Ligand SMILES: Nc1nc2c(ncn2[C@@H]2O[C@H](COP(=O)(O)OP(=O)(O)OP(=O)(O)O)[C@@H](O)[C@H]2O)c(=O)[nH]1
C-alpha cells in the first residue's frame with residue numbers, strides 16, 4: 001500500500017503561454033527525490049472519452065535541458081508535451097538520471113563508451129546496475145492522482161511490465177517516435193538489441 005498523496009498543484013504556462021500545465025508535487029516518498037507530475041487537460045472535446053495518455057520520463061539533464069545529441073531524451077520530452085497537451089494526460093518526470101545511476105556516473109559511463117563499450121557494459125564496468133530504475137513510484141503517483149487506467153507512451157517494455165505489476169491497467173501502448181541521428185544511433189540500437197525496445201529506425205530522421 002502506497003502512502004503517496006498529492007501535496008500541491010500549480011498551473012504553469014509553458015512555451016510562451018501556448019501550453020498550460022499543472023505541476024503536481026507529492027507527499028510520502030521517503031527517497032526525497034522530488035518526482036513531479038505534470039497534468040495536461042487536452043485540447044479537443046472529442047478527447048473527453050480518451051483514457052489519459054501517460055509518459056514516464058526519466059530525468060536526463062544533458063538531453064532534456066541542453067539538447068544533447070548522445071541520446072533522444074530532449075526530443076522525446078518535446079514530443080510527449082505536444083502529444084499529451086493535445087490528447088490529455090500526464091508526464092511523470094522521474095528523477096532517475098542516467099537510468100538511476102546519477103549524472104556524474106552517467107558522465108563516467110559516457111567516457112567509457114568513448115573507449116568502445118556500449119551503454120550497458122559501461123555501467124557494469126563502473127560496478128553499477130545496467131538499469132537501476134524502479135517504476136513502482138510512477139504507479140504510486142498515478143494512484144495518488146486517482147488514475148488506474150492509462151495509455152502509455154513508450155517503446156520500453158519494462159515500463160509497461162512494472163506498471164502492470166503495480167496495479168495500473170494499460171489500455172494501449174502508444175509508441176514514441178524514434179529520433180535518430182548520427183550521435184545517438186548506437187545508443188538506440190543497443191536499447192533495441194539488449195532491452196527489446198520496439199524501435200523502428202526509419203520512422204523519423206531528425
Ligand atoms: N547510464 C546511462 N544512462 C543513460 C545513457 N543515455 C541515456 N541515459 C539515461 O536513460 C534515461 C532515458 O530514459 P527514458 O527517456 O525514460 O526512456 P527509455 O527507458 O529509453 O524508454 P522510452 O519510454 O521508450 O523512451 C535517462 O535517465 C537518461 O539520462 C547512458 O549512456 N548511460
Ligand SMILES: [Zn+2]
Pocket residue numbers: 060062063064071072073074
Ligand atoms: Zn538522455
